[in-house]
Amino acid sequence: xxxxxxxxxxxxxxxxxxxxxxxxxxxxxxxxxxxxxxxxxxxxxxxxxxxxxxxxxxxxxxxxxxxxxxxxxxxxxxxxxxxxxxxxxxxxxxxxxxxxxxxxxxxxxxxxxxxxxxxxxxxxxxxxxxxxxxxx
Amino acid sequence: xxxxxxxxxxxxxxxxxxxxxxxxxxxxxxxxxxxxxxxxxxxxxxxxxxxxxxxxxxxxxxxxxxxxxxxxxxxxxxxxxxxxxxxxxxxxxxxxxxxxxxxxxxxxxxxxxxxxxxxxxxxxxxxxxxxxxxxx
DNA sequence: TTAAGATAGTTGCAGATGCGACTAATGTAG
DNA sequence: CTACATTAGTCGCATCTGCAACTATCTTAA
Numbered sequence: 100x101x102x103x104x105x106x107x108x109x110x111x112x113x114x115x116x117x118x119x120x121x122x123x124x125x126x127x128x129x130x131x132x133x134x135x136x137x138x139x140x141x142x143x144x145x146x147x148x149x150x151x152x153x154x155x156x157x158x159x160x161x162x163x164x165x166x167x168x169x170x171x172x173x174x175x176x177x178x179x180x181x182x183x184x185x186x187x188x189x190x191x192x193x194x195x196x197x198x199x200x201x202x203x204x205x206x207x208x209x210x211x212x213x214x215x216x217x218x219x220x221x222x223x224x225x226x227x228x229x230x231x232x233x234x235x
Numbered sequence: 236x237x238x239x240x241x242x243x244x245x246x247x248x249x250x251x252x253x254x255x256x257x258x259x260x261x262x263x264x265x266x267x268x269x270x271x272x273x274x275x276x277x278x279x280x281x282x283x284x285x286x287x288x289x290x291x292x293x294x295x296x297x298x299x300x301x302x303x304x305x306x307x308x309x310x311x312x313x314x315x316x317x318x319x320x321x322x323x324x325x326x327x328x329x330x331x332x333x334x335x336x337x338x339x340x341x342x343x344x345x346x347x348x349x350x351x352x353x354x355x356x357x358x359x360x361x362x363x364x365x366x367x368x369x370x371x
Numbered sequence: 372t373t374a375a376g377a378t379a380g381t382t383g384c385a386g387a388t389g390c391g392a393c394t395a396a397t398g399t400a401g
Numbered sequence: 402c403t404a405c406a407t408t409a410g411t412c413g414c415a416t417c418t419g420c421a422a423c424t425a426t427c428t429t430a431a
Contacts, residue, residue: 305410
């Protein structure tokens with residue numbers, strides 16, 4: 100991915116690590132690893148390892164969930180938030196750069212088309228899971 | 236990728252192998268591994284391994300190039316062509332399925348937008364290479 | 372309450388793939 | 402012609418990441 104150079108080379112983040120950072124930063128609220136796994140469509144083992152690394156780097160911290168001691172609530176540390184805020188403008192800039200070959204109208208269309216496809220795929224996904232459960 | 240299930244599960248092709256098959260099948264003419272590497276944006280070592288596997292499976296064959304004995308001319312065997320012809324309709328069907336959430340007009344727009352972005356990225360790529368050469 | 376099933380997260384393992392070094396062949400400048 | 406740079410392809414190595422098994426915990430049904 101063209102964007103990944105931006106956070107890899109400059110901040111030493113690999114793709115799953117960026118996904119964790121981005122999800123927590125975007126939500127600006129604690130959530131479980133499973134939640135990140137779901138909404139980034141990344142295997143939970145991959146997220147687990149990314150979280151470990153980010154905790155060692157003190158970008159992410161986790162607290163036990165008293166209501167369910169299987170899961171942890173993940174959130175960005177102060178440094179994590181700073182890093183996130185620092186990265187966002189860089190990535191937006193990069194995105195604008197990549198999409199600069201399109202008009203504003205075209206960019207809007209592209210986002211709309213992606214939205215439709217994503218939604219459609221999610222429905223398929225959900226449908227398959229439903230079918231799978233029905234299967235016995 | 237959603238498509239890859241189609242050729243992986245059913246024909247035992249991984250992604251680089253499919254890229255080799257697709258490039259040779261689409262061109263319908265012999266070409267070098269380097270060429271495939273370039274136009275699929277895949278590292279030459281990856282293409283090299285894919286070609287090896289496909290040769291063992293007698294899907295691809297290669298002949299020496301008398302004019303440049305470093306490179307080989309790659310082409311599909313009879314079985315390779317058959318496989319390619321068998322796969323194409325399946326993949327088109329899958330593609331139609333994925334894009335079925337869009338109208339014909341929207342599909343055209345999407346292709347057009349992708350085309351623009353790809354062309355723009357290629358220009359950036361070329362420009363960077365040119366800059367790199369200029370750099371000394 | 373207890374047993375069976377589901378869920379969150381971790382970890383060992385294996386496959387995929389890019390990087391860089393290497394060989395052999397070709398191109399080029401002096 | 403010679404030496405150096407470039408290019409095609411191969412291979413060892415490291416890394417990335419998904420799969421599946423495992424533990425601990427929670428949920429549900431009898």
